[in-house]
Amino acid sequence: MRSPKDMGIIEIDITNACVHQCANCTRFCGHHEKTFFMSFDKFKEAVDSLEGFEGMIGVIGGEPTLHPEFERFADYIREKRTHEKLNISWGPIADMQFHITSTVDKGLTPQSRAVLLSTLSPSYYKHFETINDTFGYQLLNDHSSESLHQALLMSRKELSIPDEEWIKKRDACWIQNTWSATITPKGAFFCEVAGSLDMLLGGEGGWPVEPGWWKREPADFADQLHWCELCSGCLDVPKRLAHDERDDVTPQMYERLKDLHSPKVMSDRVVVRDPKEYEQYRDPTFENGSEYIEAGEYIRMSSDNKSLYPKDIRFLTKETWKNEIKDNKPKDWIILFPDNDLNVEEKEFIRKYFESRIWNPGCLYIIDDDIVAFNVIGRSIRDVMSFPSCIKDLRSYYSKDKIIHLSTQDELVAVIGGDSETVLLRGNRENKRLVIYGAGNVGRTTIKYLNEKGITDFDVAVTRIEDTSDVLGYKLHEIDEYKDKVDDVLVIIAVGKWLFDEVVSKLKEIGITNYRYLA
Ligand code: SF4
Numbered sequence: 248m249r250s251p252k253d254m255g256i257i258e259i260d261i262t263n264a265c266v267h268q269c270a271n272c273t274r275f276c277g278h279h280e281k282t283f284f285m286s287f288d289k290f291k292e293a294v295d296s297l298e299g300f301e302g303m304i305g306v307i308g309g310e311p312t313l314h315p316e317f318e319r320f321a322d323y324i325r326e327k328r329t330h331e332k333l334n335i336s337w338g339p340i341a342d343m344q345f346h347i348t349s350t351v352d353k354g355l356t357p358q359s360r361a362v363l364l365s366t367l368s369p370s371y372y373k374h375f376e377t378i379n380d381t382f383g384y385q386l387l388n389d390h391s392s393e394s395l396h397q398a399l400l401m402s403r404k405e406l407s408i409p410d411e412e413w414i415k416k417r418d419a420c421w422i423q424n425t426w427s428a429t430i431t432p433k434g435a436f437f438c439e440v441a442g443s444l445d446m447l448l449g450g451e452g453g454w455p456v457e458p459g460w461w462k463r464e465p466a467d468f469a470d471q472l473h474w475c476e477l478c479s480g481c482l483d484v485p486k487r488l489a490h491d492e493r494d495d496v497t498p499q500m501y502e503r504l505k506d507l508h509s510p511k512v513m514s515d516r517v518v519v520r521d522p523k524e525y526e527q528y529r530d531p532t533f534e535n536g537s538e539y540i541e542a543g544e545y546i547r548m549s550s551d552n553k554s555l556y557p558k559d560i561r562f563l564t565k566e567t568w569k570n571e572i573k574d575n576k577p578k579d580w581i582i583l584f585p586d587n588d589l590n591v592e593e594k595e596f597i598r599k600y601f602e603s604r605i606w607n608p609g610c611l612y613i614i615d616d617d618i619v620a621f622n623v624i625g626r627s628i629r630d631v632m633s634f635p636s637c638i639k640d641l642r643s644y645y646s647k648d649k650i651i652h653l654s655t656q657d658e659l660v661a662v663i664g665g666d667s668e669t670v671l672l673r674g675n676r677e678n679k680r681l682v683i684y685g686a687g688n689v690g691r692t693t694i695k696y697l698n699e700k701g702i703t704d705f706d707v708a709v710t711r712i713e714d715t716s717d718v719l720g721y722k723l724h725e726i727d728e729y730k731d732k733v734d735d736v737l738v739i740i741a742v743g744k745w746l747f748d749e750v751v752s753k754l755k756e757i758g759i760t761n762y763r764y765l766a
């Protein structure tokens with residue numbers, strides 16, 4: 248056991264409402280008859296009590312973004328912990344999984360003193376702007392992959408675990424030792440699962456949420472350790488895939504849940520384990536906080552999860568947009584085309600470009616200098632929709648840094664130089680076949696540049712061959728063709744910055760790690 252002051256994160260449980268009811272959830276979602284939402288005053292008290300704590304404060308549920316006052320909570324924690332708005336997740340995101348691992352899940356940094364734990368549901372989308380202004384560290388997991396959750400509601404006495412063994416196991420519990428203490432509406436707890444048990448089973452509540460409560464040492468935990476008696480977080484008990492949605496419990500715990508009218512019990516989503524068969528289903532406990540997502544290969548958001556992508560895109564002209572907004576009240580993205588309008592193919596191209604990426608509703612995007620995209624849920628605009636009378640006015644509602652200029656062509660943001668130039672021009676290619684990945688503006692410029700330097704023997708690859716099968720005399724290859732030759736190729740990424748995340752992710756998917764990019 249360790250003192251909360253030595254933890255990297257202390258959580259605040261703001262609700263038990265969730266979009267899922269995962270198997271063996273640490274918050275026992277699916278067992279509560281009633282949903283709770285922490286009041287703002289309690290939240291403020293919780294954040295204030297952690298003044299001086301050097302680690303991170305985690306805002307957790309359930310799904311915390313379902314809290315009706317989530318935005319107010321986030322603004323408060325930003326004011327206290329992050330101090331100023333962050334500048335993350337403004338550019339379009341082509342691959343959320345890659346974005347998570349490369350940008351928002353990077354551990355403790357000066358920018359990440361507030362953490363959001365979320366399951367990426369539509370309510371995350373609703374608060375996308377606020378979340379990314381506030382939480383530099385986001386532990387995101389849509390639970391569509393194979394996360395394993397260890398049983399929690401199996402009591403050690405029912406499993407006949409003797410005192411001596413039990414105390415050793417309890418003190419080595421991976422949850423308390425690698426995860427978090429917590430604050431619930433009923434007080435502060437040395438362990439997040441103890442806090443959840445207290446909420447579920449109608450306990451006496453935790454320690455007063457007063458400044459410095461988190462400096463308590465393990466010797467001060469005695470009045471809360473009785474929760475461990477009912478919890479199998481530290482025991483060698485079964486694990487189950489989160490999306491199985493059933494919980495493993497021992498018979499007496501089952502009876503307690505039944506008395507509480509647990510919806511999961513009522514709908515037959517618990518598996519009662521016979522203590523006499525313990526040796527047969529015994530399974531070594533987890534040892535650290537990341538093992539549970541290892542089974543799903545650390546996938547945080549599946550490609551099937553479309554909850555963060557544009558839901559409704561209205562194409563309007565700059566002449567008619569004001570009336571359209573007034574009459575038809577759009578709820579999501581508006582794309583304003585230039586007065587001279589685009590043809591059907593061009594509009595379709597923009598639609599596909601927009602639909603295939605995740606955008607920050609708090610930003611105003613100017614595409615190809617002429618097309619303007621914004622979202623009516625953006626905080627800059629949502630309350631003043633009747634005011635802007637022209638694009639200039641519209642722009643004035645956004646801070647300068649949230650006006651993002653983009654090009655639908657692969658933006659020419661790179662020039663050949665640095666390490667890539669050495670590789671390309673000095674022949675330092677380790678006898679590998681050179682593959683230029685990208686055939687848009689950057690790809691074409693690279694090809695021309697190489698040809699000018701007398702280098703003509705290379706392949707040109709794209710993610711998918713669509714309308715044309717060659718470019719500048721080079722036959723196009725699909726990058727998947729190199730799947731079985733990953734050791735024989737050196738890939739130079741030649742795309743603009745908006746596509747960069749997407750192509751790196753694609754290379755990783757097919758196992759190519761030998762790549763360089765234009766510096
Ligand atoms: S998403 Fe998280 S909080 Fe919700 S049920 Fe699953 S484990 Fe519990």
Ligand code: SF4
Pocket residue numbers: 417420421422423438439440441474475478479480481
């Ligand atoms: S046994 Fe349960 S309540 Fe006790 S420290 Fe471990 S997870 Fe927390």
